[in-house]
Amino acid sequence: MVGREKELSIHFVPGSCRLVEEEVNIPNRRVLATGATGLLGRAVHKEFQQNNWQAVGCGFRRARPKFEQLNLLDSNAVHHIIHDFQPHLLLEHFSSTLAQITYLLEQIHLTERKTYQLH
Template identity: 95%
Template sequence: MVGREKETSIHFVPGSCWLVEEEVNIPNRRVLVTGATGLLGRAVHREFQQNNWHAVGCGFRRARPKFEQVNLLDSNAVHHIIHDFQPHLLLEHFSSTLAQITYLMEQIHLTERKTYQLH
């Protein structure tokens, strides 16, 4: 999928210069939107699609058939979807549950403790 954006360039010849605004093709613009099954994530996903991005949305519940079903707490699943799709832009985290936030905070704290133990 090719997107179009405006690009400004400066044209210069001895004694004169001017700005030219042109539309240019941006090939294969890919965005991965996590939490796309929720209200905000769905709107963000739709906005990217309407602006000529190849948008893939993912969620955990209510994902199929429109979105990819991915558990963000499963690092292998996250690795696979990013590796397979190779997005230019990753928009996350439009879906947050208390359990996910708690888990991520615990992991940050564990990593922090491991870092301190090394020094």
């Protein structure tokens, strides 16, 4: 999936600086939404899908068949879904504990570091 987004860029030459809005292609936009089985999570997941994002929704209860079943306290499962899907954006549902959110952010940071070290 390819999406078009507006991006601001600064064009600078000595003596002149201007802000320009340009449309850019963002290929394969991926979002991972935890808590997608709840009312708000389903709506957010649907909105991303309708706007040309590759969206994977996760939940613990009521997940199958539409969403991936994911226990946020299972560090191996969290690591695997982030590593395999490599989302550009992670949406965390609001009823998580601080420990769950912290762990998810750490996994994304580790995945990004590994990705950047390869380039």
